[in-house]
Amino acid sequence: xxxxxxxxxxxxxxxxxxxxxxxxxxxxxxxxxxxxxxxxxxxxxxxxxxxxxxxxxxxxxxxxxxxxxxxxxxxxxxxxxxxxxxxxxxxxxxxxxxxxxxxxxxxxxxxxxxxxxxxxxxxxx
Amino acid sequence: xxxxxxxxxxxxxxxxxxxxxxxxxxxxxxxxxxxxxxxxxxxxxxxxxxxxxxxxxxxxxxxxxxxxxxxxxxxxxxxxxxxxxxxxxxxxxxxxxxxxxxxxxxxxxxxxxxxxxxxxxxxxxxxxxxxxxxxxxxxxxxxxxxxxxxxxxxxxxxxxxxxxxxxxxxxxxxxxxxxxxxxxxxxxxxxxxxxxxxxxxxxxxxxxxxxxxxxxxxxxxxxxxxxxxxxxxxxxxxxxxxxxxxxxxxxxxxxxxxxxxxxxxxxxxxxxx
Numbered sequence: 001x002x003x004x005x006x007x008x009x010x011x012x013x014x015x016x017x018x019x020x021x022x023x024x025x026x027x028x029x030x031x032x033x034x035x036x037x038x039x040x041x042x043x044x045x046x047x048x049x050x051x052x053x054x055x056x057x058x059x060x061x062x063x064x065x066x067x068x069x070x071x072x073x074x075x076x077x078x079x080x081x082x083x084x085x086x087x088x089x090x091x092x093x094x095x096x097x098x099x100x101x102x103x104x105x106x107x108x109x110x111x112x113x114x115x116x117x118x119x120x121x122x123x124x125x
Numbered sequence: 126x127x128x129x130x131x132x133x134x135x136x137x138x139x140x141x142x143x144x145x146x147x148x149x150x151x152x153x154x155x156x157x158x159x160x161x162x163x164x165x166x167x168x169x170x171x172x173x174x175x176x177x178x179x180x181x182x183x184x185x186x187x188x189x190x191x192x193x194x195x196x197x198x199x200x201x202x203x204x205x206x207x208x209x210x211x212x213x214x215x216x217x218x219x220x221x222x223x224x225x226x227x228x229x230x231x232x233x234x235x236x237x238x239x240x241x242x243x244x245x246x247x248x249x250x251x252x253x254x255x256x257x258x259x260x261x262x263x264x265x266x267x268x269x270x271x272x273x274x275x276x277x278x279x280x281x282x283x284x285x286x287x288x289x290x291x292x293x294x295x296x297x298x299x300x301x302x303x304x305x306x307x308x309x310x311x312x313x314x315x316x317x318x319x320x321x322x323x324x325x326x327x328x329x330x331x332x333x334x335x336x337x338x339x340x341x342x343x344x345x346x347x348x349x350x351x352x353x354x355x356x357x358x359x360x361x362x363x364x365x366x367x368x369x370x371x372x373x374x375x376x377x378x379x380x381x382x383x384x385x386x387x388x389x390x391x392x393x394x395x396x397x398x
Contacts, residue, residue: 017315021327039323042331043171043204044315045279049289058174065175071323077172081183085166088139100142100395102149106163112233113166116182117173
């Protein structure tokens with residue numbers, strides 16, 4: 001896995017809120033080479049801000065994740081996107097919007113989503 | 126009145142209607158009319174890129190929808206903002222990627238050339254601080270803590286908005302509405318919401334730390350401007366408080382608190398006060 005210019009200096013880990021919470025984190029993946037924290041990230045990007053080598057940690061993390069088994073919530077959210085275009089269930093969307101006094105929204109045609117995401121969901125990077 | 130497309134994103138669309146309602150009301154008061162973005166889809170967020178490099182097609186689809194209408198986009202969540210801006214920059218800088226994306230978009234009758242500006246609601250309100258001051262006519266009477274949406278200002282080299290370590294723009298907007306803001310030691314920390322997707326209890330602990338810090342500092346409410354922050358701090362607050370009942374704190378969306386200062390009726394900003 002290409003870590004680019006990462007030297008494993010650990011600067012990112014000092015700012016990583018997941019690491020400071022005592023969990024395996026993407027910064028541990030970078031610094032220690034373990035895969036355990038690849039899915040544990042709050043997307044705060046302090047690591048990116050702190051990195052002295054400007055490593056593209058977002059791309060590194062995403063490529064790493066594509067080779068690993070996803071947590072159930074990630075898998076379900078991606079399945080929702082692939083089948084409906086939205087990560088959350090929105091079956092009663094316009095009924096709820098009417099109660100709030102919001103206008104009706106036309107949902108995306110799932111056929112369009114299938115054309116945009118034509119892969120199987122687990123692609124090589 | 127300037128017109129822009131509202132990109133609510135999945136979370137707001139699915140379960141945070143009060144955020145959308147108040148955003149429409151308040152931006153209307155400062156000269157921005159939000160139009161519905163029919164047929165928008167998930168921006169891709171950090172979910173789709175975790176599975177496929179085709180995520181950029183999804184983000185580009187939303188940009189192309191806006192370009193077809195000839196309108197810029199207003200976002201409500203940090204991650205939608207960052208994802209759409211990231212995609213826009215990639216497509217601007219990489220002609221090969223733009224070509225590949227457009228071949229896919231052509232199959233569904235769209236194209237993208239790079240003419241759409243994406244702005245989070247804080248950016249829109251920051252651009253119109255004078256209008257916020259002028260429209261704020263009511264003393265709200267509560268002191269609030271702020272939950273800054275990380276992805277609106279980090280990574281700084283992409284977002285080019287606010288101090289990436291000590292953000293100030295949301296504070297300026299809230300203070301422009303005459304609402305007192307309290308400092309608290311966890312203010313510059315991420316809420317931790319995305320960790321709910323893989324490790325729920327540690328995410329709840331991060332929220333407990335944040336709410337505890339804000340309450341100790343004297344906050345009577347927590348202002349958020351991102352669906353993800355709201356999901357953890359508001360929608361999961363019953364779980365947060367289950368083992369720590371003293372951490373109950375009203376969570377209020379940025380346009381709701383500013384809307385109160387503007388004297389907008391509670392029903393028009395999704396509040397029951």
